[in-house]
Structures are given as C-alpha cells and as structure tokens.
Amino acid sequence: MSAVVSPIREPLITGRKSYHDITEDICAPSERAPSLTWVFAFIVAVTLLGFGVFSILWTIWFGIGSWNLNRTIGWGWDITNFVWWVGIGHAGTLISAILLLFRQKWRTGVNRAAEAMTIFAVICAALFPGIHVGRMWVIFFFFPVPNTRGPLWVNFNSPLLWDLFAISTYFTVSLLFWYTGLVPDFATLRDRASGLRKKFYNFLSFGWTGSAKHWSRFESLSLILAGLATPLVLSVHTIVSFDFATSVIPGWHTTIFPPYFVAGAIFSGFAMVQTLMLITRKVLKLEDYITLQHIESMNKVILLTGTMVGVAYLTELFIAWYSGYVYEQFAFLNRAFGVYWWAYFAMMTCNVLSPQIFWFKKMRRSIFVTFVMSIFVNIGMWFERFVIIATTLARDYLPSSWSYYTPTWVEIGIYLGTFGIFFTFYLLFTRIAPVVAIAEVKSILKSSGDQYIEEHEKHYQKAIDNKVKQH
Amino acid sequence: METTNKSILFGLYNDEEIVLQALKEAKGQHLDVYDVVSPFPIHGLDPLLGIEESRLHIAGFCFGLVGTLTAFLGMSWIFTKDWPMIFGGKPYWSVPAFIPITFELTVLFASIGMVITYYAINGMGPGVTNPVLHDRLTDDKFAIAFDAGNASEDEINKFKAFLENTGADEIQMKTI
Missing domain, CATH: 3.30.70 (Alpha-Beta Plaits)
Structure with missing residues (x-):
C-alpha cells in the first residue's frame, strides 16, 4: 500500500532496500559462521557466568555469612543488583508494547533485541531474591501451593510476595510476546535453510505459513498483548518500589517511590538498549535498520526520563525538609553528606546532570557520545539503588547500631556472574534469532524506506512549485 | 491449513x-x-x-476474568476461612492489599490463555509442520x-x- 508519508519524516530504513534485501541482511548474521569477535565475547561471557555460578555455590555452601551483610545492613549488593536488573528489563516491553499502542514506527528496528534484553535482564534479576534468602532449598516456601506445613500459606499482604507475582508475570508475558513476534521470522529462516538447520527452525517456527487469517489474528493478538503489557510494565516497578515504600524506614517510606522508580527503570532500560544496539548494529552491520534516527529517538526518551528522575530526587529533598520530620531530614542529609556521599555524588552526576547533554541535537546524534552516556546512565542507576538501600540502612535510628558495608568477593562475583548470564544469552540470541523483526520492518518499508520518502518529497516539492507558478 | x-x-x-x-x-x-x-x-x-475481526479479545477477557476470580477469591478464602491471620492489626479480609496480586494474575491468565488459543486455532505449535x-x-x-x-x-x-x-x-x- 502506498502510505501517505510526510516528507519531513526521516527514513527509518536506509540504503534503498527491497523486501528481499531486508531478508538477506537480517538473516545473514545467523547464517554465517560466528566471527572471531563473537567467539571471543562468548568465551568472556561464559567465563563470567562460570565465576558467577562458583560464587553462588559458595554462598549456598557457606551461607549468607560469606557476604558482608550485618545486623544493620541486611540488604546490600544483592537487592541493589536485583532492582538494577529489573529496571533494565523495563525498556523492552516499553518499546514493544507502549510504542506499539502509540504507533511509533521506529520501534520496529529495535523492539526484538530490546525484548530479548528484557527477558535476559529479568532472569538475572530473579536470581537475587532466590539466593538472598540464604536457604535456597526451601525457596518453594515462596509459592502459595498446597503443602504439608499446616497448610501454611504465604503472606498475601506482603509487598515482597506481590513482587514475586509481578516479576513472574512480567517474565512470562514478555516471553510470550517476544516469541509470538519471533515465530514468523523463524519461518523466514526455516524457508531459507536446509538439512538439520531446517528441522531446527521448523520446530521453532511452530508451522507458520503466513496465511492471511493467521496474520489477521497475529495483529489482533499483538495489540491486545500490548494493551495488557502496558499497565503490567508500569505495575512491576511500582511493586518493586513498594518493597521499600511500605516499610517504615525514613528515606524509604515515601509516596513518590512508584513513579520515580518507573521513570528510573525506563531510563536505565533505554541506556542498556543503547549500549547493546550501538555494538550490535556495528558488529552485525545493521546500520541501515538501526539508524541515527532510532538512536536519537531513544536519546530523547533518556533525556525525558533522566530529567523526571532528577525532579524526583529534588522533590525528595524538598519534602524531607518541608515535612519538618527530623528522621526524614537526617536520612537525606546523610545520603548527600554522610559516609556514602560518593555514591550520592556518582548518582547525581550520572543520572541528572549528564543526560542534559542530550538537549543538543548534535549530541543526540553522536554515536560516541551516546555510547559513553549509556554507560554513565547504567552506572548512575546502579548507584541510585545502592544509595537508596545501603546508605539508608547504614544510619538507622540508633547510633549504636550504625554500620558500614562493603561487598566481599562473593557478592562481586555473583554480580559479575549476572553479566555472564546476560551476555551469554544475548550472544546466543544474536546467533539463533533475527536481531531485527524482519516482518515488522518490511511492513514499514513503504512508509519509512528512504527511496519512498524521497519519492514523496519530490511530489511534494512539485506540488509546491505548481502552486507558486499559479500565483 | x-x-x-x-x-x-x-x-x-x-x-x-x-x-x-x-x-x-x-x-x-x-x-x-x-x-x-x-x-x-x-x-x-x-x-x-x-x-472478520478476530474474537481473540473476547477469549482474552474470559481468561482474564478467570485470573481475577482465582486470585481474589483464592486470597479471600485463604485469609478468612482456611487460615485466618492478623497482619499488623488489619482486618482478615484486607481487600486493598489483594489488588496487586489480583491485577498480576488477571494479566497472566489473559496472556497465557490468549496465546494458547491463538496457536490452537491457527493449528500451530511446537513441532507442527504445515x-x-x-x-x-x-x-x-x-x-x-x-x-x-x-x-x-x-x-x-x-x-x-x-x-x-x-x-x-x-x-x-x-x-x-
């Protein structure tokens, strides 16, 4: 169909691609032998993963005592990492669901990889609540299943249990959404393959044919799943923030937490998408599909959400002062000028000040600046969680129980291990699945391909010229 | 097909x-x-x-409703009949605290149900060759x-x- 294209819209697919070019370009990475870079990256990732598994086994064998938590600081790197990874997992569903409802076409270039990232990040996140309880073998106590303990049920009034439900639902729905979108693209790979490879993709593609009726149902399913995933993605980090906000610890007990956490999650998620996309588009040669236009759009989201996070930080400070509540005031004074002042400083610099650079178009469109910024934001958002958790706990009501916390090698090892899990999965994903949604990119070609936009531009110019002549 | x-x-x-x-x-x-x-x-x-427009959304609504009822009735039964327990001096039947889980299960049931229905009516599934x-x-x-x-x-x-x-x-x- 020849869609009406505004000539001021920038193309989202460059290089004058035909439908067949799109298939070739996006299938190519999984059809050639892995490059040396890939093999090297994979070895590094698996090594990290191995070290992570070792650290986890160490924790299980020797107990939580192998971490540096103490009676004052009961949550340290474990929950910091948990919240950080869950936050990163938010961009994928935002891109695929919310931007689908908003009909943002640039979503098609990045949604597949972003959703994959979501799933892997949630796996990393889910690891921490699992091991931080110490006795992993009784973890099934988390689940409200009929049991021989009374039957004793879980506490449905506890935000920690809500969190379990939220994370599991989020993981399941993201996985279903992602896989449903992958099925037609697996069919494309299937029809190009032969032998064992064909059998493999035949299994993964679930017998997809591309029949009109199937596409009709596919579209309607995607739309409803997007509609369901949109409130879901907002609810998940809201519930994560409840873990803190419903407790009576000064510095945690604030009503601003849900929106502030959600904005922060989208902020960090987009930063991670940028980090991955900038490398992926370069290594897999997908610059025609993940263009500067895509990068700029995501930088705008980073600027917006980063500023929202900044406003939230300042609001917290203001409310602490305005409340006249001395414990609250101390908690925030301690955050900024206490023993962990450096973490607060890192958070403020990385999250609030540095994204302001994206007010300039030149910076939004610079790959180097974007890459550096995406790392900054990732670091800043990690520190945000560390500041909220460790600094707040380190200085509680009784000065006699004040404490300080640094991680042991085991805690650092588990954190590095999650990077191992994340990148091992991501690297395998780039080998097995098309990193860009083939069918979706094809469906926007005629409205966003550069050759079509140029064509429309010419018509538009001609029409203007004719009008000028008439007058 | x-x-x-x-x-x-x-x-x-x-x-x-x-x-x-x-x-x-x-x-x-x-x-x-x-x-x-x-x-x-x-x-x-x-x-x-x-x-015609797919009726998947109707199926989705039904599955969602099952999720809502499972969560809400389940929690109500557990906390008022099966094992009543007081948490923080609040009533046994503390409805606001049930909202998050009720919402999550609604979404979960609707999504899983709809996706399974979608594959079933399309005649698709793992290992199916059309x-x-x-x-x-x-x-x-x-x-x-x-x-x-x-x-x-x-x-x-x-x-x-x-x-x-x-x-x-x-x-x-x-x-x-």
Missing part, C-alpha cells in the same frame, strides 16, 4: 499493492479466493477476503491461492487467466 491433500493453484506476486488490486478484481469476478499468503501483514486485506506453498513466501513474494481440488476444468482455466491478467509472476499447482 490442515493437510487434507488439497490441490492448490496459486500465483506469485512481487508487491502487496498488486495483490490488493488483484483481489478487488477477484471480488468483481466473483472468484472464490482460498487464501492469501504474505511475508508480513497487508493492511486492507481483511475486508477484501471477508475475514505445508508451505513456496519458499519465498516468507521472504519477498505474495501469493493468491485458489482451491483447485473441487474446481472444474473451466474454473481452473478461469483462475489461471485471472492470475495471469493481474500480474502474477509465476503460476503453480501444488498438492498439500
């Missing part, structure tokens, strides 16, 4: 706009189109083929297919003529 030894006559097209034009033509000629196969969803195709008309149909070709099994010689010739006249690149007969 189920495997029932059907003879399918189909033409391959290079562009979705030609397909849409051809379908309008087919409607004019009262030809009974068996299926249209494409590498991506073609907008404006459904009304031409007489495909007949493929042509390898390029998931790449850059579009097909208009006619059921040639029950058609007379006359009708088949009519289909062929139609495919030729509307710009099909290639015409094939395939038994699936």
Whole structure:
C-alpha cells in the first residue's frame, strides 16, 4: 500500500532496500559462521557466568555469612543488583508494547533485541531474591501451593510476595510476546535453510505459513498483548518500589517511590538498549535498520526520563525538609553528606546532570557520545539503588547500631556472574534469532524506506512549485 | 491449513499493492479466493477476503476474568476461612492489599490463555509442520491461492487467466 508519508519524516530504513534485501541482511548474521569477535565475547561471557555460578555455590555452601551483610545492613549488593536488573528489563516491553499502542514506527528496528534484553535482564534479576534468602532449598516456601506445613500459606499482604507475582508475570508475558513476534521470522529462516538447520527452525517456527487469517489474528493478538503489557510494565516497578515504600524506614517510606522508580527503570532500560544496539548494529552491520534516527529517538526518551528522575530526587529533598520530620531530614542529609556521599555524588552526576547533554541535537546524534552516556546512565542507576538501600540502612535510628558495608568477593562475583548470564544469552540470541523483526520492518518499508520518502518529497516539492507558478 | 491433500493453484506476486488490486478484481469476478499468503501483514486485506475481526479479545477477557476470580477469591478464602491471620492489626479480609496480586494474575491468565488459543486455532505449535506453498513466501513474494481440488476444468482455466491478467509472476499447482 502506498502510505501517505510526510516528507519531513526521516527514513527509518536506509540504503534503498527491497523486501528481499531486508531478508538477506537480517538473516545473514545467523547464517554465517560466528566471527572471531563473537567467539571471543562468548568465551568472556561464559567465563563470567562460570565465576558467577562458583560464587553462588559458595554462598549456598557457606551461607549468607560469606557476604558482608550485618545486623544493620541486611540488604546490600544483592537487592541493589536485583532492582538494577529489573529496571533494565523495563525498556523492552516499553518499546514493544507502549510504542506499539502509540504507533511509533521506529520501534520496529529495535523492539526484538530490546525484548530479548528484557527477558535476559529479568532472569538475572530473579536470581537475587532466590539466593538472598540464604536457604535456597526451601525457596518453594515462596509459592502459595498446597503443602504439608499446616497448610501454611504465604503472606498475601506482603509487598515482597506481590513482587514475586509481578516479576513472574512480567517474565512470562514478555516471553510470550517476544516469541509470538519471533515465530514468523523463524519461518523466514526455516524457508531459507536446509538439512538439520531446517528441522531446527521448523520446530521453532511452530508451522507458520503466513496465511492471511493467521496474520489477521497475529495483529489482533499483538495489540491486545500490548494493551495488557502496558499497565503490567508500569505495575512491576511500582511493586518493586513498594518493597521499600511500605516499610517504615525514613528515606524509604515515601509516596513518590512508584513513579520515580518507573521513570528510573525506563531510563536505565533505554541506556542498556543503547549500549547493546550501538555494538550490535556495528558488529552485525545493521546500520541501515538501526539508524541515527532510532538512536536519537531513544536519546530523547533518556533525556525525558533522566530529567523526571532528577525532579524526583529534588522533590525528595524538598519534602524531607518541608515535612519538618527530623528522621526524614537526617536520612537525606546523610545520603548527600554522610559516609556514602560518593555514591550520592556518582548518582547525581550520572543520572541528572549528564543526560542534559542530550538537549543538543548534535549530541543526540553522536554515536560516541551516546555510547559513553549509556554507560554513565547504567552506572548512575546502579548507584541510585545502592544509595537508596545501603546508605539508608547504614544510619538507622540508633547510633549504636550504625554500620558500614562493603561487598566481599562473593557478592562481586555473583554480580559479575549476572553479566555472564546476560551476555551469554544475548550472544546466543544474536546467533539463533533475527536481531531485527524482519516482518515488522518490511511492513514499514513503504512508509519509512528512504527511496519512498524521497519519492514523496519530490511530489511534494512539485506540488509546491505548481502552486507558486499559479500565483 | 490442515493437510487434507488439497490441490492448490496459486500465483506469485512481487508487491502487496498488486495483490490488493488483484483481489478487488477477484471480488468483481466473483472468484472464490482460498487464501492469501504474505511475508508480513497487508493492511486492507481483511475486508477484501471477508475475514472478520478476530474474537481473540473476547477469549482474552474470559481468561482474564478467570485470573481475577482465582486470585481474589483464592486470597479471600485463604485469609478468612482456611487460615485466618492478623497482619499488623488489619482486618482478615484486607481487600486493598489483594489488588496487586489480583491485577498480576488477571494479566497472566489473559496472556497465557490468549496465546494458547491463538496457536490452537491457527493449528500451530511446537513441532507442527504445515505445508508451505513456496519458499519465498516468507521472504519477498505474495501469493493468491485458489482451491483447485473441487474446481472444474473451466474454473481452473478461469483462475489461471485471472492470475495471469493481474500480474502474477509465476503460476503453480501444488498438492498439500
């Protein structure tokens, strides 16, 4: 169909691609032998993963005592990492669901990889609540299943249990959404393959044919799943923030937490998408599909959400002062000028000040600046969680129980291990699945391909010229 | 598409706009189109083929409702009948605290139920192999297919003529 294209819209697919070019370009990475870079990256990732598994086994064998938590600081790197990874997992569903409802076409270039990232990040996140309880073998106590303990049920009034439900639902729905979108693209790979490879993709593609009726149902399913995933993605980090906000610890007990956490999650998620996309588009040669236009759009989201996070930080400070509540005031004074002042400083610099650079178009469109910024934001958002958790706990009501916390090698090892899990999965994903949604990119070609936009531009110019002549 | 030894006559097209034009033509000629196969969803195709809007959302609503009831009634029963317990001096039946889990289970049930329904009615699933008309149909070709099994010689010739006249690149007969 020849869609009406505004000539001021920038193309989202460059290089004058035909439908067949799109298939070739996006299938190519999984059809050639892995490059040396890939093999090297994979070895590094698996090594990290191995070290992570070792650290986890160490924790299980020797107990939580192998971490540096103490009676004052009961949550340290474990929950910091948990919240950080869950936050990163938010961009994928935002891109695929919310931007689908908003009909943002640039979503098609990045949604597949972003959703994959979501799933892997949630796996990393889910690891921490699992091991931080110490006795992993009784973890099934988390689940409200009929049991021989009374039957004793879980506490449905506890935000920690809500969190379990939220994370599991989020993981399941993201996985279903992602896989449903992958099925037609697996069919494309299937029809190009032969032998064992064909059998493999035949299994993964679930017998997809591309029949009109199937596409009709596919579209309607995607739309409803997007509609369901949109409130879901907002609810998940809201519930994560409840873990803190419903407790009576000064510095945690604030009503601003849900929106502030959600904005922060989208902020960090987009930063991670940028980090991955900038490398992926370069290594897999997908610059025609993940263009500067895509990068700029995501930088705008980073600027917006980063500023929202900044406003939230300042609001917290203001409310602490305005409340006249001395414990609250101390908690925030301690955050900024206490023993962990450096973490607060890192958070403020990385999250609030540095994204302001994206007010300039030149910076939004610079790959180097974007890459550096995406790392900054990732670091800043990690520190945000560390500041909220460790600094707040380190200085509680009784000065006699004040404490300080640094991680042991085991805690650092588990954190590095999650990077191992994340990148091992991501690297395998780039080998097995098309990193860009083939069918979706094809469906926007005629409205966003550069050759079509140029064509429309010419018509538009001609029409203007004719009008000028008439007058 | 189920495997029932059907003879399918189909033409391959290079562009979705030609397909849409051809379908309008087919409607004019009262030809009974068996299926249209494409590498991506073609907008404006459904009304031409007489495909009604999917009722998946109704299924989704029903599954969601089951989730809502499971969560809400389940928690209510557990905390008021099976094992009543006081948490923080609040009533046994503390409805606001049930909202998050009720919401999550609604979404979970609706999503899982709908996805399973979708694959079931499409005749798809892990390990299912459906007949493929042509390898390029998931790449850059579009097909208009006619059921040639029950058609007379006359009708088949009519289909062929139609495919030729509307710009099909290639015409094939395939038994699936």
